[in-house]
Amino acid sequence: MKAKSLRGFTLIEILVVLVIVGLLAGAVSLVVGGNRERRLLAQETEQMLNRFNLMRDESVFAGKVFGFALQEGRRFEFRELDEEALNWQPVSLSGIGSGEFPEWAQIELTNDEVAFVLKKESGKSEKETFQPQIIFTPGGEYTPFQLSLSLPATGTEAPYTLTLKGDGFSAVVMSSGEEPDA
Numbered sequence: 001m002k003a004k005s006l007r008g009f010t011l012i013e014i015l016v017v018l019v020i021v022g023l024l025a026g027a028v029s030l031v032v033g034g035n036r037e038r039r040l041l042a043q044e045t046e047q048m049l050n051r052f053n054l055m056r057d058e059s060v061f062a063g064k065v066f067g068f069a070l071q072e073g074r075r076f077e078f079r080e081l082d083e084e085a086l087n088w089q090p091v092s093l094s095g096i097g098s099g100e101f102p103e104w105a106q107i108e109l110t111n112d113e114v115a116f117v118l119k120k121e122s123g124k125s126e127k128e129t130f131q132p133q134i135i136f137t138p139g140g141e142y143t144p145f146q147l148s149l150s151l152p153a154t155g156t157e158a159p160y161t162l163t164l165k166g167d168g169f170s171a172v173v174m175s176s177g178e179e180p181d182a
Helices: 011-033 035-063
Strands: 066-070 074-081 089-090 098-099 106-111 134-136 145-151 160-166 173-177
Touching: 035 066, 035 074, 035 134, 035 145, 035 160, 098 134
Parallel strands: none
Antiparallel strands: 066 074, 066 134, 074 089, 074 098, 106 145, 145 160, 160 173
């Protein structure tokens, strides 16, 4: 009686399977990673949404006036009005004060109001003076606005825009045409 020989996989067969699995995993990560900017844009927009709603709430609770300005370039800044000196001071809340939007994002702020200056800050030029485009008042009201953050269209993807809308009375909301992939 002949003994049946047991045969396993050769080293070459195992290596070929590992290479194929590696290539498939790489292709999947490229497809998923392609939405990186969309996820980052959604994250940045949600952080701004939280900042606006916090400023709205803080103005009511603290009885203070806060302002938001989109500065030249990509910088933004929140400040608090010093009503005695009639000038804008940095916000004392951590993580709120100022920041910068990512270079790859397109930003557009629109509202019905024009920026204004209560008092020129001493030692600063007209250009350096804080001029808020959005004001949050202790009565819970604020300047109605729309802030859009967009990714431009690429060869394979359509433009992608997330918009923060504030009607001047209720909480600021975020809207988009589609939700980014998780």
